[in-house]
Amino acid sequence: MALSLFYALVIKKPDVDSDDDGDNELQSDEQWLHNHLTEKDLLNPDTLRMLENRKANVPLPPELDFLKTAKEER
Secondary structure, three states: OHHHHHHHHHHOOOOOOOOOOOOOOOOOOOOOOOOOOOHHHHHOHHHHHHHHHHHHOOOOOOOHHHHHHHHHHO
């Protein structure tokens, strides 16, 4: 037991090739899936208006009565 503990803590090297480097730079064959807004973007009234329009067009969740009857029918 002591030998395995010694091996785990001292001898074994951790994985150096980790994908999670914290590096946000893209490779040449990669692209962002979403545009990231900066603080400067949030000060722009046109950008704020666009975000408010997106919020207004989001579908509302179903009513609780509808969910209750759907559960009962199942």
